[in-house]
Structures are given as C-alpha cells and as structure tokens.
Amino acid sequence: MYKVQTLNNISVKGLERLPREQYEVASEIGHPDAILVRSAKMHDMEIPTTVKAIGRAGAGVNNIPVEVMSRRGVAVFNAPGANANAVKELVLAAMLLAARNICQAWDFARRLEGDDASINQQTEAGKKNFVGFELPGRTLGVVGLGAIGVKVANAARLLGMEVIGFDPQITVRRAWQLASDVRQAHTVDEVVANSDFVTLHVPLNEHTKGLINAERLSLMPEQAVVLNFSRAGIVDDEAVIAALDGGRLHGYMCDFPSNRLKDHPKVVTLPHLGASTREAEENCAIMVADQVRDYLENGNVRNSVNFPDMNMPRGGKGDRLAVVNANVPNMLGQISTALADAGLNIDDMYNKSRGDLAYTLVDVEGKIPDAVTQRIADVEGVLHVRVIE
C-alpha cells in the first residue's frame, strides 16, 4: 500500500487516479511515500525521509525546496501547461479591466446613492472619469514564452494587438506554437520600452526576483500597464506604487494582494486565482497524480523538474531497481558489480543524467535481496535506492 499526503485541496479527479486498493491518501498520514501539493510552502517543513516523490499540481515550484530534495534523491514533479489556459483567460480579463477602468468604475457605481433619477444623473456626470482605451494597435510585451506566455501572446494577436516577446530559453515546441508575427525582443529592457502592457510569465527565481524594478518602469511608455500573474517578488511593489503615483503607469494588475497593494486605487489584486478553474484544477491533479503513480510503481519519470525523463516499459519477471545517484564516474559499474556478485542477471538497464543527478533503472531476473540493496545504498554518491517488485 502506497501512502500519499496532500498538503492542499487536490481535485478529486486527480485523487481518483490513485486506486484505493493500492493507495491511502490523506492530509495527515504517517510515513508518506509521496506528497501532493499546490501552493503550500514546504521550505520550512520537515519532509519525512520516507518521501520518494513530490507532485506539484500546478506550474510553479518555488514553494518546494527542490535543491534539498535533489540532494536527498527525491523526485519533484509538476504539471506543465495544465493550467495555462486558465491563466491566459485571467490575463486577458485583466487587460480589459485595466483598459476600461472597469474595477474603479464598478466601485463607483456600487457606491451610488439616492433614487434612480439621482443615480442616473450621477452616472452620466461621473462616467467621464472612467474613459478607457481600446486594445487593437496597442503593444503587449510578454516576458517568458512558456506554456502561459505563448497562449497570452497568441490571444493578444487575435485581439488585434501588436505583440513583442522575450524568452532567451524558449523551447522549440513553444516557438512552433507562437504566432509567427510576434516580434522577438532581445532583452527585458527592449520589451518594457516598447509595450503599452507588459505581462510576466516566468518562474520566480534568483534571476527573475525584482525583474520589474524602478529602472525598467522608467523605460515604459507613459500610462502603460503591468500585469503580474506569475509570482509576487517578480515585481518590485514599491517601485510600481511610485510609478503609479507619479503618473507613469496607468495600472498594475496582479494575483498577489499585500497590504501595500490591495487598496491602491490604480491596483487590482486578485486572490491568486490564476489557476482556480475547475478545468485547470482537474488537469493539474490528474497529470501530477499519474506521474507520481508511474514513478512509485514503475520508477518512470515524466515532467520532473529535477530528474531526467525516463520511461522503461515493464517487461521483465523479476524486480526493478531504481537508483538515484550523484552524476559522477563509475556509479553504473558499482551497481552492476553488486548485482553480479549476488548472481543476478540484468534484463534491461537505463541510465540518464540531469545536471548533478543521475538516475538508473535496472530490471533483473529474480528477486533482489535486501543485502544487495543495502550494498548499493552504501556506495558513495548514491542518494536513494529502492526495489520495485
């Protein structure tokens, strides 16, 4: 029986992928084999030594101590693209909210008092304060052309906007998906200097923290709009507030409320709603549950952020050994010697590396005795080893 701990609400559609006969799933559970999580912060959490996999039912993994997990040989998975449409739709909504001053105007309308004739009179007198602008012909700058950025860029083209994008590590797959008339920028500065709207779709890390700062805001055209549906921290809140108060920025639309931001008249903060659609929650949960299950039951790896992709079909009649180790010479030699010394014949073997980490699956004829597993676990550089029956 595998044990899976959930740290957030994970869609039942995903949990249903873990059959009850084989899986015990609960928010509180001893000795879990895997953890399923959304945005719960795991950096200060004591992660049990029994954990072999962490599945993030979503995109961003900045809430997970990925490097620490890599050193422990724990695989971390996410659900790339599974919530991209949900975020795209919210970004489009936010662009329209900003362009037409909808939140401010709605707020005005909700505060109207008096009889209907008076409300009508106040409406007609007040509407001049909310005159907006239209999207066709305006330029949208997209920083980060991954699953979400590409969808936002393509949708903006269909709305008649010019689009300029920047992503120095764009994948071939995303480049194929991107509308061919999206202009390529070579720096973030080039994006911000040429965009009426700038939208951010990059992970939060040491390179993207404070990506939109006072200097970059000063390059933006007058009355531009910044959209941040990626992470708090990618935008310097103080710099944005200064740019809004100084009249350079028209608005700041984001998914991350804070005391400084939430009541500002030119800021709209939503409560981290980007991925909060039924469809996205289901997509993410299903994708990550399937991946974690395949890893626990077969050792296969798909959409991990720290392990190499690996898919070795189960054909053999014996045990499968899964070894996570440092990516250094002679590890395979030591693993196969330990098996050979125990008289175990290798049926199939697959080894791949990713950065400092290497991962090996070995199918043997017969059962692997505990002593052999222990001998391999004791090899210097082996981070984690397990036998899958």
Ligand SMILES: NC(=O)c1ccc[n+]([C@@H]2O[C@H](COP(=O)([O-])OP(=O)(O)OC[C@H]3O[C@@H](n4cnc5c(N)ncnc54)[C@H](O)[C@@H]3O)[C@@H](O)[C@H]2O)c1
């Ligand atoms: N608001 C929400 O609810 C919500 C939902 C989903 C994702 N997100 C956030 O959005 C981020 C992006 O999600 P995604 O699914 O598009 O991820 P993704 O991995 O598909 O795309 C990220 C892209 O950013 C690019 N990139 C990385 N560093 C960059 C830099 N310094 N400059 C330019 N490009 C850079 C990468 O090359 C990649 O193409 C996630 O990491 C997450 O933090 C938020």
Ligand SMILES: O=C(O)[C@H](O)COP(=O)(O)O
């Ligand atoms: O990175 C993500 O996928 C989003 O921020 C979604 O977070 P959530 O799963 O907590 O809604």
